[in-house]
Amino acid sequence: MAVCLCFCAAIGAAQSTSQVIQGEEIENFLAQAKITRQQSISVGVTLPRKLSLELDGKVQFGAFKTIDEGPVPTKQLDGGVELQFQDSWRTEVAAYELDKLIGLGMVPATIERTVDGKRGSLQFWVTAQMDEGQRVKKKLSAPNPIMWNQQVAILITDSWQIRLIDHSRTFRPFEQLKDPKAPTTFSRSLLAKLEELNEAMLKEHLGKYLTPYQIQGLLKRRDAILARSKELIAEKGAGAVLYQ
Template sequence: MHRLILVMALAAAAPAPWAEAPPPPVREPATAGAAAPAPPTRQEQEQFLREADMVKVRGVRKGITGTQQATMSDGTRTHDVSIQAVNESRSNVRLAHGFELQFRDYWGYNVAAARLGAMIALPMVPPSVERRFRGDAAAYTWWVDDVLMDEMQRRKDHRPPPNIVAWNAQQWMMLVFDELIANVDRNQGNMLIDTRWRLWLIDHSRSFRTNATLRNPRALLHCDRKVFERLQTLTRASLQEALGAYLTGWEIDALLKRRDALVARFTALGPRALFDLESVVRRAARPPKASAAPPAGRP
């Protein structure tokens, strides 16, 4: 197991607690000879998702939750979004991890997951907002740009990450986040890898179960220091304000109990379990020195 090096913490400020995480990368058409425009902030992305006009809609091949891909424009920027309007409740459903007595597949969990990810300063979940789609309430999620492949394709191609330390760091945080939101549907198709080898987590419509305990606490060995600090600041009042439109009181209570378990886990592991995610990922993105040996190891 590679030891993650501690260097710096994420820092951001924004009017709303769920609008703090750094935005996903975005491509904008550049004029020849002109400097590339600055990427939109997370607040600007959310405003675009809420207000931009629809240009065209087409289905998405992968996935089973009825996701639509749409192109939208606000007159200045044109960008794709993911639209999900699923809202299904069933009893005794068989899933990959086993049976669920009270199964829920709900678009609102996408919005809740995006807001919660920003509240804990996790820069791996693109913004998502509530908006109507063909008469139904739906989640509009920022389409991640410059996607190289998903995890399914990476494994199919037997393609190792260029920097195993940075890759492992992002994997650790995916495990932490999925435990926090009680995600029962993390699969290789909703783990997107962009051209910088940053990992993006999408499609959280089957999350926020009411289990109060962690599913696999022994697998949790590392956590970003900023995320660990932000976890401890979550209160029922702050979660109700940010997520109350999408989560029941029981779901918020269960979320807080899982948060307590995560904090207890990393407190018990001690300072060596903490690292700085953004520093590790940024350092991995730097061009290697001419004399540097190629990274070794397997994903």
């Protein structure tokens, strides 16, 4: 999560939840449910499919993604070249596993599954009021604009709960934050979880889906977030920087 870690540090780990989107029960449902229908999704450049799922009389939906490109050198709009560009279903699963490690509760349950002979990520379908693009188009103000980040794909529920989706291009091996000055407030509980992350833990839970370079980049960005929080606390005091 190249930008997600920065985003998460700002908005914190606790949100009231109306729709359960994570947990072992949902993971088992995604793994075992019969696929009764497949249909194209009108948005997204990676051509995901919406699956209708049924198990023991219960019907739910899931987003299935099979793209698996890179890491490869890719030319950027500014003329530069990104050497480790990746667009893969693997990082969709990694994003969910990382979310569980840090207790964020914003990435819908996502598992690895094979459908019609194609391996990919299957993510629990979130009921949302709008996405970030629609919010901007409607000129609706976020409940706390300072903590809002428009650089990640998010869904917004009718009660302004945030759901983070579309992580197929995340976990780039960058060592720096995209905007080192962007985080200005931090959740105490989330910072504590970030402190606990280490290479062995990430390899155990994410090693199947991320390269060693991606894991190292993740840890470097984590270190940058922690350093930024300490810098601001020293400058402004904990009361102005930390919450919850």
